[in-house]
Amino acid sequence: xxxxxxxNVYLSGExxxxxxxxxxxxxxxxxxxxxxxxxxxxxxxxxxxxxxGAEENKYWHDHKGAMVNAIRTRKGIEDAxxxxxxxxxxxxxxxxxxxxxxxAALGKSIIVLSQxxxxxxxxxxxxxxxxxxxxxxxxxxxxTYVLTGKLPG
Numbered sequence: 001x002x003x004x005x006x007x008n009v010y011l012s013g014e015x016x017x018x019x020x021x022x023x024x025x026x027x028x029x030x031x032x033x034x035x036x037x038x039x040x041x042x043x044x045x046x047x048x049x050x051x052x053g054a055e056e057n058k059y060w061h062d063h064k065g066a067m068v069n070a071i072r073t074r075k076g077i078e079d080a081x082x083x084x085x086x087x088x089x090x091x092x093x094x095x096x097x098x099x100x101x102x103x104a105a106l107g108k109s110i111i112v113l114s115q116x117x118x119x120x121x122x123x124x125x126x127x128x129x130x131x132x133x134x135x136x137x138x139x140x141x142x143x144t145y146v147l148t149g150k151l152p153g
Contacts, residue, residue, distance in 0.1 A: 004031065007147060010080035010103075011036040012073070013096035014088030015044075019113065019136045023084070026140035030147050035076040037069060037095075044069055077103050082146075084139055085129075087114040087122060097125060104128040111139055 009032055011020045024034055038044045048055075048064025055061040073095075077083055083103040085096050103110050112129040113136065114122055126132050133139050141152045 005147060006031045006033065007081045007143065008033050008035070008079055009082045009084060009143070010034075010076040010099075011084050011086070012077070012099040012103075013084075013086035013093050013113070015039040015041060016088060019086050022136035023139050023143075026137060027143050030143055032143060032147070035080070037073055037076070073099060074102070077108065078106065080108055082109045082111060082143070084111045084113055085125070087112070087118055087125075089115060100125045100128060111142060113139060 007030075011023065011034055015037075020034075020036060020039070027034075038047070043050075045062070045065055047068045048066070049061050051068060052064050055064060077099060080103070083099065085100045085103070087093050087096055100110055100112065110129040111131045111133055112122065112126055113133050114126075115134060119126070131142055133142065144150055144152070
């Protein structure tokens, strides 16, 4: 197909629901490569001390993990054409806000996935996004439109 493109999509944010799987499954017929942070919460929290050594102080335990995770996150965002940032209902995803800011600073196309009741709290994040979706299906529809020019329906 003339003018066909592949999209590299980084799926950032909330790790407690299956929103990533919904998007990956929904986009199975599209030319999209997905990447994401490590979504095993325990591995993500403990990677620093598991690799670099134990820390008695929780701050340094978390700091080591955050730094090791940042290597993967930075690479994923830098390589991405589109960054999808999900803010969940129950949990504060401060890392997702950072990821959105980093992606914006790099000039990446950002899709925020959040609920209407978070609109005020996320107004600055939404302002950096090219689209704000409420459902994973809408993200798939955006990717479909970008890649094929086809509208849902």
